[in-house]
Amino acid sequence: MASPPTSSHLWWFIDSAGNPIDRPAEWINAYVEVDVDSHEWESVEVRVQGVALSVQARKVGDRARVVVPWERSPAGRYRIEVTTPVGSARQEVVVRPTKISQTELDAIVVDLETRLAPTIALALQRMGAFAGLKINPPGDTTLAAEMQRVRVAVKGDDRVRGLLSLMGDISRDPHRRLHANEPWVKTERARRPSPTRLAAAFAKPDNLGVGQRPLAVADRRVEHTYDVYENRLLKLYLARLDARLRRLRSVATDLAKDALAAEAYELHQDLERKAASATFLREVAVPAHGPSQVSMVLLKRPDYRAMLASYKRFHRHMTVVLDDPLLDAPLSDVPNLYELWGTLKAAESLVAVAAELGFQVTSNELVRRRAGDLRLVSRGANLRLTHPETGVVVVFREQSSYVPSGSGLRSITFSQVPDISVEIRRHGSPIDLYLFDPKYKVQPKSSGDDDQDGDVELFPGGPKKVDIDKMHAYRDAIRRSDGSRAVRYAAILYPGEERSFTDGLAALQCRPAKSAELGETLGSLMGEWLS
Numbered sequence: 001m002a003s004p005p006t007s008s009h010l011w012w013f014i015d016s017a018g019n020p021i022d023r024p025a026e027w028i029n030a031y032v033e034v035d036v037d038s039h040e041w042e043s044v045e046v047r048v049q050g051v052a053l054s055v056q057a058r059k060v061g062d063r064a065r066v067v068v069p070w071e072r073s074p075a076g077r078y079r080i081e082v083t084t085p086v087g088s089a090r091q092e093v094v095v096r097p098t099k100i101s102q103t104e105l106d107a108i109v110v111d112l113e114t115r116l117a118p119t120i121a122l123a124l125q126r127m128g129a130f131a132g133l134k135i136n137p138p139g140d141t142t143l144a145a146e147m148q149r150v151r152v153a154v155k156g157d158d159r160v161r162g163l164l165s166l167m168g169d170i171s172r173d174p175h176r177r178l179h180a181n182e183p184w185v186k187t188e189r190a191r192r193p194s195p196t197r198l199a200a201a202f203a204k205p206d207n208l209g210v211g212q213r214p215l216a217v218a219d220r221r222v223e224h225t226y227d228v229y230e231n232r233l234l235k236l237y238l239a240r241l242d243a244r245l246r247r248l249r250s251v252a253t254d255l256a257k258d259a260l261a262a263e264a265y266e267l268h269q270d271l272e273r274k275a276a277s278a279t280f281l282r283e284v285a286v287p288a289h290g291p292s293q294v295s296m297v298l299l300k301r302p303d304y305r306a307m308l309a310s311y312k313r314f315h316r317h318m319t320v321v322l323d324d325p326l327l328d329a330p331l332s333d334v335p336n337l338y339e340l341w342g343t344l345k346a347a348e349s350l351v352a353v354a355a356e357l358g359f360q361v362t363s364n365e366l367v368r369r370r371a372g373d374l375r376l377v378s379r380g381a382n383l384r385l386t387h388p389e390t391g392v393v394v395v396f397r398e399q400s401s402y403v404p405s406g407s408g409l410r411s412i413t414f415s416q417v418p419d420i421s422v423e424i425r426r427h428g429s430p431i432d433l434y435l436f437d438p439k440y441k442v443q444p445k446s447s448g449d450d451d452q453d454g455d456v457e458l459f460p461g462g463p464k465k466v467d468i469d470k471m472h473a474y475r476d477a478i479r480r481s482d483g484s485r486a487v488r489y490a491a492i493l494y495p496g497e498e499r500s501f502t503d504g505l506a507a508l509q510c511r512p513a514k515s516a517e518l519g520e521t522l523g524s525l526m527g528e529w530l531s
Contacts, residue, residue, distance in 0.1 A: 009035065009089075010034060010035055010082050010084055010086075010087060010088070010089045011032055011033060011034045011035060011046075011080075011082045011089065012032075012033055012035075013030055013031065013032060013033070013070070014030065014031045014033045014060065014061070014065075014067070015030055015031075016029060016030070016031070016060070017060075017061050018060045018061020018062060018063070018065070019061070023093055023094070023095060023096075024070050024073065024095055025095070025096075025098055026073070026074060026075045026095055026096065026097055026098040026099070027072045027073070027074065027098070028072060029069070029070065029071065029072055030070040031060060031065075031067040031068065031069060031070055032046060032053075032067060032068040032070055032080070032082070033060075033065050033066065033067050034046065034055070034066045034067070034068070034082060034084060035084075036066050036084050036085070036086075037066075038057040038064045038065065038066055039057070040066070040084075040085065041055055041056065041057040041066045042055075043084065043085050044066055044082070044083070044084050045081075045082070045083040046068045046080070046081070046082050046083075047080070047081040047082075048078055048079070048080055048081075049078060049079055050079070050081075053068045053069075054068065054069070055067075055068055056068070056069070073095060074095070074333075074334060074335045074440070075095050075096060075097035075098075075331065075334035075335070076094075076095055076331055076332050076333055076334055077092055077093070077094055077095075077329065077331050077332045078092070078093045078094075078095065079091075079092050080092070080093055094254075094331055097334050099440060099441075099442050099495045099496075100338070100495050100511055100512070101513070102256075103512075103513075104511055104512040104513055105255075105330075105334065106255050107512035107513075107515075108330075108337060108338065108341045108512055109251055109254070109255060109327070109330045109337075110143065111341060111344075111512070111515075112322050112324075112327055112337075112340065112341055112344070113143070113146075113247075113251060113322070113327060114138060114146065115138040116322065116341075116344045116345070116348055116376070117320040117321055117322045117367075117374075117376040118135060118136055118137060118138045118320040119138050119348055119352075120320075120344070120347055120348055120351055120366065120367060120376060121135050121320040121367045121374050121376065122135055122137065123348075123351035123352050123354075123355045124351060124355075124361055124364060124366070124367055124383075126355040127351070127354065127355050127359055127360050127361045127385065128360045128361050129361045129364050129367070130367075130369075130374070133374075135320060135374065136316070136320065143248065143251065143252060143255070143257060143260055144260065146244075146248060147248060147252075147260055147263060147264065149314065150241060150244055150245060150248065150264075150267065151263070151267065152313075152314075153241055153310060153313075153314045154241060154245075154267050154270065154271060155267075156310070159313075160306065160309050160310045160313050161306045161310060162310065163237065163238065163241060163271070163274075163307070163310060164270055164271065164274050166303055166306055166307045166310065167234070167238075167274045167275070167278050168274065169303040170234065170278070170303050170304065170307065171277060171278045171279075171280065174226055174231060174278075174280040175226075175228055175230050175231060175297050175301070175304065176224045176225060176226045176228065176280075177224070177225065177228055178223070178224060178225075179223055179224070179225040179227075181220075181221050181223060182194050182197065182218040182219065182220050182221070183218070183219060183221070184216045184217070184218055184219075185216060185217070185219045186215065186216055187213065187214055187215060187216060187217050189219075190217050190219040191219060191221075192219060192220045192221070193217045193218065193219060193220070194217070194218040194219065194220045197217070197218040198214075198217065200218065201214040201216065201217045201218065202214060204216075225283065226280040226281070226283055226284055227283055227284050227285055228284075228297075229293075229295055230295060230297045230298055230304050231280070231281065231284045232284055232285060232286065232287045233287070233291055233298075233307070233308070233311065234281070234284075234304075234307055235281055235284045235285075235286050235287075236286055236287050237307070237310075237311045237314070238271070238275055238281075239286050240314075241271060241314075242268065242271060242272075242275075245264050245267055245268040245271065246268065246328070247327060247328060248260070248264040249261050249264035249265050249268065250327075250328050250329050250330070251327065251330060252264060254329065254330045254331040255330075291308065291311070294308070320367065320374040320375075320376060321374070321375060321376065322344075322375075322376045322378060323375040323376060323377055323378065324340060324378040324379070326340060326378075334440070335440035336440075338438065338440040338495070339419070339438040339439065339440055340378055340438075341438075341512075342436075342438025342493040342510050343378070343398060343419055343420055343436075343438055344376070344378070345493070345510065345515075345518060345519070345522070346420050346436050346438075346493070346522060347366065347383075347396060347420075348519075349519060349522035349523050349526055350394070350396055350422065350522075350526050351383075352523065353523055353526045353527045353530055354385050354394060354526075354530060356527075357387065357527075357530055357531060358387060358388070358389070359385040359386065359387050359392075359394065359530070360385065360386055360387070360388055361383070361384070361385060362384045362385065362386045362393075363382065363383070363384035364383055364384075365377065365381045365382045365383065366381040366382070366383040366396070378398075379398065379399065380398055380399050381397075381398050382395065382396065382397050382398075382400075383395070383396040384396075390426075390427075391426075391427045392424065392425070392426050392427075392530070393423075393424070393425040394422065394423070394424055394425075394530060395421075395422070395423040395425075396420075396421070396422055397420075397421040397422075397423070398419065398420060398421075399417055399419060400417070400418070400421045401415055401416070401417050402415065402416045402417070402418075402477075402478045403415045407481070408431070408480075408481055409423070409431060409433065409478060409479070409480060409481075409486050410478070410479060410481075411477045411478055411479070412477055412479050412483075413473075413477045414477070416473065416474055416477050416478055418435040418436070418437055418474055418490075419436060419437045419438055420435065420436040420437070420438075421433060421434075421435055422434040422435075422436075422526070422529070424529055424530070430480050430482070430484065430486070431480060431486055432486065432488045432529070433478060433486040433487045433488060434487075434488055434489045434490075434525075434529060435471070435474050435487060435489070435490040435491070436490075436491055436492070436493055436508075437467070437470065437471070437490075437491075437492050437493070438492070438493040438494070438510065439463075439464070439467050439492045439493070439494045440494070440495065441463075441464045441467060441494060442461065442462070442463075442464070442494060442495055442496040443461060443462050443463060443464050443465075443496065461496055461497050462496050462497050462499050462507065463492055463494060463496060463499055463507035467492050467494070467507075468492070468501065468505070468507065470492075471490040471491065471492060471505055472505070474487055474490050475487040475490050475504070475505065487504075488504055488529075489504045489505075489506075489525070489529075490504065490505055490506075491505070491506040491507060491508050492506075492507050492508070493508050493510035493518075494507060494508075494509070494510055495509070495510060495511045496509065497509060508521060508522075
């Protein structure tokens with residue numbers, strides 16, 4: 001046994017030979033070893049993500065140990081809690097991805113955070129959506145640049161005052177107004193019964209007492225309220241900065257940008273303390289939209305006028321953001337984060353090609369306006385485009401279900417749910433269907449690697465057999481109403497080597513290090529289909 005353990009050194013990771021390791025690799029077996037004698041194994045409890053795991057006393061390597069098998073797991077964050085007779089410890093462990101590099105993971109997060117949403121929105125605007133709006137272009141936005149933008153909003157600079165300073169001034173004399181209210185109260189406690197609602201008091205069920213006298217009446221009261229337009233705008237601004245700082249801190253932490261994460265945390269703490277001291281905001285509601293008018297208070301009071309100027313500078317143009325909880329903690333689920341990125345890369349290529357060819361937006365559920373911003377919807381969104389001259393209709397769907405009982409396109413076997421469906425309808429011709437499935441899986445290059453699906457090694461470094469089989473299933477099962485096959489092309493997007501099997505069945509390399517090549521491939525395919 002080692003020296004007496006402390007609460008911070010109760011356990012560690014070991015590999016299958018018993019050698020200590022810093023952390024498990026993605027999709028590789030390992031063990032959590034607990035620092036207790038082997039006969040004490042029953043007194044140990046180990047939980048991962050809140051789920052109790054099986055504790056064992058067994059020989060690993062050269063000696064008997066108390067261990068918990070660490071099953072093959074994808075990249076992500078894992079919360080580990082260990083309890084022993086001498087103490088307990090809790091720690092979060094990050095399993096880094098191996099199918100893509102850390103640099104590529106950083107690029108995926110930056111793409112999702114800052115580039116893909118505005119790029120797609122601008123292409124949709126070229127096709128007639130969001131008329132009259134000025135949309136922020138993606139530019140060369142980085143986390144550091146976004147932090148600078150938020151820093152100025154919170155602390156100010158030589159051009160505008162920051163929200164911290166402004167909230168202090170506003171809190172000393174927040175704007176309020178008189179508000180008429182007519183609550184129902186017992187008749188004997190009423191001070192100014194509302195004459196216009198006396199008839200309602202007599203008509204109200206079970207409200208008449210002795211002598212047909214109302215038991216309760218609407219009592220007219222006039223009170224001061226802080227829930228006014230100007231304070232709602234302040235609270236909206238505060239809520240947006242709060243959400244942005246939370247997101248920036250989470251992303252910076254996962255990308256190991258410690259200085260940015262620390263600054264985001266400090267700014268967030270400062271903002272929370274200032275908001276807590278502004279007690280008048282507790283009765284103020286958050287509006288659904290940004291400022292739609294400029295009131296006399298916003299014009300005449302210097303503190304409110306400065307707050308409006310700061311708000312407008314922060315929202316200089318319409319901001320487009322990706323609305324997905326995965327970005328709140330990017331390393332919590334790397335496979336789904338990668339697949340989300342692949343889906344949006346396909347959407348980006350489609351709208352870029354369609355805009356060049358002159359298509360127009362006829363139905364848009366992909367980018368929606370909400371709370372003053374444009375939100376790129378990442379799950380279950382549809383987009384419909386029409387060419388004004390040829391009449392060709394293109395429908396982009398995410399997670400669309402093709403079921404046996406469906407009309408039009410349907411499955412002749414079981415329900416089929418491809419990640420990305422592109423339906424193309426030409427006048428006088430049957431619907432053609434083109435499918436993509438992003439997959440964070442690669443066939444292992446050597447035995448003992450991450451063959452979590454048990455596939456045979458047909459193409460080391462290439463696609464998994466199970467994923468290509470799924471493309472076969474889509475192609476064979478999804479039919480038109482006349483029974484003919486509808487799928488003209490089906491491919492997976494994955495971080496391995498590109499493979500083409502037959503005409504219309506492929507595995508396309510999809511990784512940030514070769515993003516330009518992916519864009520060219522997808523653009524060429526979609527240009528051919530749409531034209």
